[in-house]
Amino acid sequence: MSSPMSSPAGPPTTVRKPVHRRTFLSGTAVAGGALAVTAAGISPATAAATARADAPAAVPAVTVRPSDRRYADLRRGTNQRWVGSPDQIVLATSTGDVVRAVQQAVDSGRRLAVRSGGHCYEDFTTHQEIAVVLDLSRMDDISYDERRRAFSVQPGAALGRVYDRLYKGWGVYLPAGNCPTVAAGGHIQGGGYGSMSRRDGLAVDHLYGIEIVVVQADGTARAVTATREPDDPHRELWWAHTGGGGGNFGVVTRYWLRSHDARGDDPTAQLPTPPREVWLSEVAWPWEQLTEARFSRLMWNHGEWHTHNSAPDSPYTALFSQLKPFHRSNGAVVLDSLIDAGVPGAERLLQNYISEVGAGLGIQPQVRQYRRVPWLHATQWPGFTGPDPTVRFKGKSVYARRTYTDVQIAAAHHHLTRDDFHNPSALLMIASYGGAVNRVASADTAVPQRDSVLKYQVVSLWNDAADDDAHITWVRECYRDMFAATGGVPVPNETNDGCFVNYADVDLGDPRWNTSGVPWHDLYYKNGYRRLQKVKATWDPTGLFRHAQSIRPA
Numbered sequence: 001m002s003s004p005m006s007s008p009a010g011p012p013t014t015v016r017k018p019v020h021r022r023t024f025l026s027g028t029a030v031a032g033g034a035l036a037v038t039a040a041g042i043s044p045a046t047a048a049a050t051a052r053a054d055a056p057a058a059v060p061a062v063t064v065r066p067s068d069r070r071y072a073d074l075r076r077g078t079n080q081r082w083v084g085s086p087d088q089i090v091l092a093t094s095t096g097d098v099v100r101a102v103q104q105a106v107d108s109g110r111r112l113a114v115r116s117g118g119h120c121y122e123d124f125t126t127h128q129e130i131a132v133v134l135d136l137s138r139m140d141d142i143s144y145d146e147r148r149r150a151f152s153v154q155p156g157a158a159l160g161r162v163y164d165r166l167y168k169g170w171g172v173y174l175p176a177g178n179c180p181t182v183a184a185g186g187h188i189q190g191g192g193y194g195s196m197s198r199r200d201g202l203a204v205d206h207l208y209g210i211e212i213v214v215v216q217a218d219g220t221a222r223a224v225t226a227t228r229e230p231d232d233p234h235r236e237l238w239w240a241h242t243g244g245g246g247g248n249f250g251v252v253t254r255y256w257l258r259s260h261d262a263r264g265d266d267p268t269a270q271l272p273t274p275p276r277e278v279w280l281s282e283v284a285w286p287w288e289q290l291t292e293a294r295f296s297r298l299m300w301n302h303g304e305w306h307t308h309n310s311a312p313d314s315p316y317t318a319l320f321s322q323l324k325p326f327h328r329s330n331g332a333v334v335l336d337s338l339i340d341a342g343v344p345g346a347e348r349l350l351q352n353y354i355s356e357v358g359a360g361l362g363i364q365p366q367v368r369q370y371r372r373v374p375w376l377h378a379t380q381w382p383g384f385t386g387p388d389p390t391v392r393f394k395g396k397s398v399y400a401r402r403t404y405t406d407v408q409i410a411a412a413h414h415h416l417t418r419d420d421f422h423n424p425s426a427l428l429m430i431a432s433y434g435g436a437v438n439r440v441a442s443a444d445t446a447v448p449q450r451d452s453v454l455k456y457q458v459v460s461l462w463n464d465a466a467d468d469d470a471h472i473t474w475v476r477e478c479y480r481d482m483f484a485a486t487g488g489v490p491v492p493n494e495t496n497d498g499c500f501v502n503y504a505d506v507d508l509g510d511p512r513w514n515t516s517g518v519p520w521h522d523l524y525y526k527n528g529y530r531r532l533q534k535v536k537a538t539w540d541p542t543g544l545f546r547h548a549q550s551i552r553p554a
């Protein structure tokens with residue numbers, strides 16, 4: 001969410017010992033120039049061009065092995081369900097380090113995975129077959145590249161740092177995710193979105209180019225650049241990084257960001273400017289007052305409002321919200337909202353929205369929060385996992401083109417009010433979508449969902465490994481029943497439009513949970529999958545970069 005917001009679910013708890021915690025509001029070039037950085041060094045012809053990209057590492061790379069005290073920390077990411085057992089974890093600090101580490105993995109025949117912020121939903125960087133983890137968290141520079149007229153962001157830069165540096169340095173921002181600890185590395189190439197996406201689009205709508213370490217068919221690792229310039233011979237590689245998702249083609253070592261409509265040399269004009277301030281509101285309808293009829297009306301109101309107020313030219317593109325129907329054990333259905341305080345009538349628009357979502361219920365929501373906050377401050381709330389570093393979670397995603405069906409609402413109500421399951425941190429997390437996102441044509445980027453108005457997750461968060469089955473089963477059954485009409489998944493049709501690759505969900509490839517006959521890759525990429533496969537065949541012909549849902553070569 002390129003502006004503030006986040007907005008998490010209430011905090012994790014366990015099935016057995018639920019802990020009620022507070023719900024956070026935050027939530028909310030040189031075209032085609034191949035860089036000859038190889039494991040053998042930088043070739044003289046391109047040394048000048050690569051000097052900045054591969055500046056001598058002031059800080060050397062560190063390799064952590066199982067006997068190292070740091071191993072326990074570094075073998076895992078955010079989701080504590082996944083703990084890897086690699087032989088080594090290489091903490092790179094330069095593109096040269098990355099080339100060398102990739103070359104060594106190729107030469108020794110060991111499986112490699114790359115990690116930037118560690119927020120992957122599934123085990124793509126922790127699978128037991130992975131022998132080498134390339135950790136890019138120390139490659140987090142953010143600067144302005146005059147030659148490309150674009151901001152250079154290294155993959156290890158966490159979004160909170162991206163917002164902070166871009167805003168303090170130049171007064172600009174990137175419309176990206178709401179969680180400040182998600183890193184640019186996996187996030188941007190997955191089509192990152194956030195609370196400002198209705199206003200300014202997706203992160204990839206501002207992606208100018210990438211630097212990426214790839215492995216040629218002869219097994220040589222090298223860094224190349226790919227930009228959106230029409231005459232860039234590597235343009236398809238750039239396109240594949242506008243939504244293809246991480247871990248597919250190589251190791252991205254740098255993103256360059258510049259908006260399509262940016263002109264001139266002034267850095268402050270190369271990316272959008274965020275709001276100066278935002279209004280934040282949090283209201284809640286207690287479950288004890290929500291009959292099934294009222295819950296249905298609330299959901300219907302919410303879906304209808306988004307169906308009619310999410311066009312790119314709507315005055316409501318300044319508004320973003322997350323409806324969070326928590327499991328009944330949490331006590332309430334919560335609506336977090338945020339609006340650019342600078343738009344005419346901002347408070348009136350916000351209040352109209354809240355009124356329309358609650359219309360006809362016959363009960364007034366509790367107002368938990370209503371305040372005006374400077375934009376940068378509003379970007380720093382934790383994401384939906386909250387501040388607890390021991391959380392485990394499972395999420396499943398949906399793009400929606402219009403309001404929910406009666407079957408979806410009834411299934412959601414059933415699972416949210418089940419007595420045999422108890423978790424205040426199980427919920428639907430329903431984000432406003434559309435607006436500027438829908439200004440972009442479906443094939444212009446690798447995010448084909450360009451007419452949705454809502455994007456949401458069925459998600460559960462908990463702490464105890466012994467409770468894994470109960471939580472994962474709840475998420476699976478709720479999602480399956482909501483999409484019972486289409487084989488248990490949101491098959492693209494007039495209501496739904498598939499799933500979000502940044503919320504990876506391996507169940508989409510499991511016939512027990514996807515009986516639709518539509519493969520996982522078509523749920524994420526729709527018709528774009530064939531094009532991504534061709535890019536894969538060109539740039540990773542040996543399939544070195546792979547995981548459970550990686551793109552297969554054409």
Ligand SMILES: Cc1cc2nc3c(=O)[nH]c(=O)nc-3n(C[C@H](O)[C@H](O)[C@H](O)COP(=O)(O)OP(=O)(O)OC[C@H]3O[C@@H](n4cnc5c(N)ncnc54)[C@H](O)[C@@H]3O)c2cc1C
Pocket residue numbers: 001077078113114115116117118119120121124125136155176177178179181182183184185186187190191192193194245246247248250251252253383384385386502503547
């Ligand atoms: C708490 C939380 C909040 C979130 N909020 C949002 C949100 O608001 N909006 C949104 O769009 N998404 C959100 N996400 C999803 C997030 O964008 C994705 O999980 C993203 O892939 C995470 O990137 P990472 O670098 O932090 O994770 P990692 O686990 O490091 O990487 C994720 C995947 O990308 C690959 N990868 C990482 N770095 C590179 C690289 N440099 N080159 C090639 N491949 C790479 C990894 O191998 C892995 O397959 C959230 C996730 C969490 C856990």
